[in-house]
Ligand SMILES: C=C(O[C@H]1C=CC=C(C(=O)O)[C@@H]1O)C(=O)O
C-alpha cells in the first residue's frame with residue numbers, strides 16, 4: 001500500500017467509503033486502513049476537537065496510538081456485576097473478527113464504588129478514527145460498527161468524523177501553573193492514624209498489607225492542556241506507559257505509570273510485581289547504594305513479595321504454566337526507584353481478557369492482602385473515591401491486549417488538578433516515611449506543573 005500525507009489518506013478513505021457497498025459487508029465491525037507519512041501523534045491528538053480523545057504508548061515499545069471519536073462503547077456509569085461485564089465482553093469479542101481492531105479504555109479501581117463523571121466504573125471505546133505508529137510506520141484507521149445499526153447512517157457518521165479532523169499544530173511549550181491552594185485527603189494527621197490502624201498487630205494479623213492512598217487537590221488559576229503535560233511527563237519517564245483519556249473538553253485523565261498489569265500475545269502473558277520504593281541518588285555511587293539498600297531491605301522485599309504471591313496464585317488457576325522465578329531487579333524512574341520482578345505465564349486456551357482483569361486487578365501493589373479485607377478498609381477509611389486512579393487502563397483486541405495500572409496519574413478539571421499517590425502499608429511501615437514516599441511519587445508531575 002502506498003504511503004501518503006494524512007490529508008491525502010483522509011481523502012482516499014472518504015473515496016473508499018463512497019464506493020463501499022455495505023450490503024457486501026458481513027463483518028459486524030469494518031476497519032479501513034491507510035499507510036501515512038510520519039507525524040507527531042501527541043500534537044495531533046491535542047489539536048483534535050472531537051471527543052473522546054485517547055492516547056496510548058506502551059512501555060518500552062516503539063509503538064503508540066492516538067484515537068478520536070467513537071463508533072461503539074462499553075460504558076457502565078453505575079454499578080456493574082462481573083457477570084454483566086463477562087457477557088458484554090463475550091458479545092464484543094464476537095465482533096472483533098479482524099485481529100487489529102482495538103477497544104481502548106479502563107476500569108475504575110473499585111467497581112463497587114461510584115466513579116468520576118464521564119469515566120464511569122468501566123468505559124471502553126471502539127474509536128472512530130485511530131492513528132497508529134509502529135517504529136517509523138504510521139497508519140490511519142477508520143472503524144465502522146455495523147452490528148444492529150443502520151449502515152447508511154454509520155457510513156455518514158464516518159464521513160463526518162473524517163471531515164472533522166484538524167491538522168496537527170505543534171504543542172505549546174509547557175508553562176508552570178500557579179497553585180492557589182492545596183488540599184490533601186487524607187491529610188498528614190489522618191494519614192498517621194490510618195497507618196497506625198493498618199500496622200496495629202491484631203488488624204495486621206488478618207490484613208497484612210493495605211495500600212493507602214492520598215488525593216491531592218490543587219486549585220489553579222489556569223488548567224494546563226493535558227496533552228502538553230503528558231508530553232513533558234513522557235520526556236521525564238520514557239520507560240513508563242503513557243496514556244490519556246479525555247471524554248469531554250472538561251475532564252481528562254493522564255498517566256505516566258511504570259506498572260504493567262499484563263500484556264497478552266495470544267496465550268503468552270507477561271506481568272510483574274512492582275512494589276517497594278526508594279528515592280534516586282544525586283551521584284551514580286549514591287544511586288547504586290540506594291538501589292542496593294532497597295534490594296536488601298526486609299520491609300520493601302515483603303511489600304513486593306505480597307504482589308508476586310498474589311499474581312502467582314491467581315495465574316495458577318488460569319494458566320498451563322507460570323514462571324515467577326526471575327530475579328528481583330530495580331526499576332529506575334526520574335525521582336524514585338522500585339523493586340521489580342517479571343512474571344510470565346502460558347494461559348489456558350479458554351481464558352479471556354475479562355477473566356484476567358477480574359483475577360489480577362487490583363493487585364496488592366494498589367489494593368492489599370487479602371484483597372477483600374484491604375478493599376473494605378480503603379472503602380471505609382480512605383475518605384475519597386479513587387475513580388480511575390489505581391484502576392486498569394489499556395486496550396483489548398482479539399490477539400493482543402495490554403493493561404497498565406493507572407498510578408502516577410492526574411485528573412485535570414477546570415480550575416483543579418487532582419493528583420494521586422499510594423504507598424503499601426505493612427508491619428514495619430513508618431507513617432512519616434510513607435508520607436514522604438507519597439511526596440516522592442508525585443515529585444515528577446509536580447516539577448512539571450509548578451515551580452518546584
Ligand atoms: C500505589 C502506588 O504505587 C505502588 C506501586 C509501586 C510501589 C509502591 C510502593 O512502594 O508502595 C506502590 O505499591 C502509587 O504510586 O500510587
Ligand SMILES: [Mg+2]
Nearest residue numbers: 276277423424
Ligand atoms: Mg512502598
